[in-house]
Amino acid sequence: MKVKYFAWMKRTVGVADEEVSPPAEVRTVGDLVTWLRERSAGHAEALSEGAAFGAAVDKRTATFDVSIVGASEVAFFPPFTGG
Amino acid sequence: MAVRVQAGDFDVGAELDALTKGSKRIGGLAVFVGLVREMHVREGYHKDRVDALTLEHYPGMTEKALEDIEAEAQRRWPLEATLIVHRYGRMEPGERIVLVAVGSPHREAAFEACEFLVDWLKTKAPFWKLEETPAGDKWVGSHDADDKAAARWEK
Numbered sequence: 001m002k003v004k005y006f007a008w009m010k011r012t013v014g015v016a017d018e019e020v021s022p023p024a025e026v027r028t029v030g031d032l033v034t035w036l037r038e039r040s041a042g043h044a045e046a047l048s049e050g051a052a053f054g055a056a057v058d059k060r061t062a063t064f065d066v067s068i069v070g071a072s073e074v075a076f077f078p079p080f081t082g083g
Numbered sequence: 084m085a086v087r088v089q090a091g092d093f094d095v096g097a098e099l100d101a102l103t104k105g106s107k108r109i110g111g112l113a114v115f116v117g118l119v120r121e122m123h124v125r126e127g128y129h130k131d132r133v134d135a136l137t138l139e140h141y142p143g144m145t146e147k148a149l150e151d152i153e154a155e156a157q158r159r160w161p162l163e164a165t166l167i168v169h170r171y172g173r174m175e176p177g178e179r180i181v182l183v184a185v186g187s188p189h190r191e192a193a194f195e196a197c198e199f200l201v202d203w204l205k206t207k208a209p210f211w212k213l214e215e216t217p218a219g220d221k222w223v224g225s226h227d228a229d230d231k232a233a234a235r236w237e238k
Binding site: 004056059060061075077078081082 | 140141148212222229
């Protein structure tokens with residue numbers, strides 16, 4: 001599964017995207033966040049409890065209870081500031 | 084009915100001509116053009132000068148999100164034509180960032196749907212602004228005012 005990071009989260013994590021293989025018990029976006037925090041200090045900071053960020057599963061906005069089982073791409077990003 | 088995400092500028096006149104060409108049912112065309120501002124007004128005063136901004140987006144998701152927003156506008160109002168063109172990349176003050184155009188038999192629907200599209204794309208399309216200021220680059224945080232503007236249309 002590919003995980004992508006955008007805007008300041010990309011800087012904090014240190015990479016724009018990465019391939020990960022979470023264990024079977026990682027089933028939701030929320031589970032993935034918890035699991036990714038263990039990868040590095042940058043991950044832990046970007047995905048910390050207090051950080052304001054959203055997620056998308058296969059390019060659709062997703063809340064933390066959404067399943068990632070079978071997903072090919074999960075993205076994390078700060079609130080949108082376009083227009 | 085079209086959505087485009089591109090690095091280059093767009094010609095407003097040419098876009099509107101192409102959008103309305105051949106249609107005899109459009110009585111009103113509402114248009115919004117977003118530009119890069121020279122000064123960034125934050126908390127009611129000019130705090131930082133913005134020399135340029137770089138708009139990052141999420142290729143693939145951006146198009147889907149804009150198409151969803153466009154479909155929602157078409158569900159709510161009787162629209163004959165809609166167009167969203169959004170740029171990404173580096174832009175300087177005065178440059179165009181976004182074009183939203185909505186054609187409808189009647190002006191009320193065109194005005195309302197155009198405002199709705201702008202409000203929703205600001206909060207529901209995956210774009211992030213990086214501002215270049217004399218103090219260095221910084222990512223723009225989300226704005227309460229934008230969230231409130233978008234929330235007006237929730238139902």
